[in-house]
Amino acid sequence: MPDLKSDLKSELSGNFCDLVLFLMMDYHYSLAKCCYKAISGAGTNESVLIEVLCTATNEDIIKIKDSYLKGEYMPF
Numbered sequence: 001m002p003d004l005k006s007d008l009k010s011e012l013s014g015n016f017c018d019l020v021l022f023l024m025m026d027y028h029y030s031l032a033k034c035c036y037k038a039i040s041g042a043g044t045n046e047s048v049l050i051e052v053l054c055t056a057t058n059e060d061i062i063k064i065k066d067s068y069l070k071g072e073y074m075p076f
Contacts, residue, residue, distance in 0.1 A: 028060065032067035 008020055022030055031052050038048035056064060 026067070028063040029067045031056070031060075031064045035064065035068060036071075 005021065005024065008024075009017060012020055025033070034048055035052055038045040038052075052064070053061065
């Protein structure tokens, strides 16, 4: 059975491909990835962190933390 993610990667490109793949991610995993991207590299994107953390419930923050600590998307 073909993998949907790899099929989409081969059929789509650019920002639209990134958007579709992002929308297929687990909700808390995608928020953890946003937080990681907001603090990695030079400078910090505080607006992303504020948007993610201030709109999340306590349960959401715990799940985001758990996803962040798994760190499958991190380059180390």
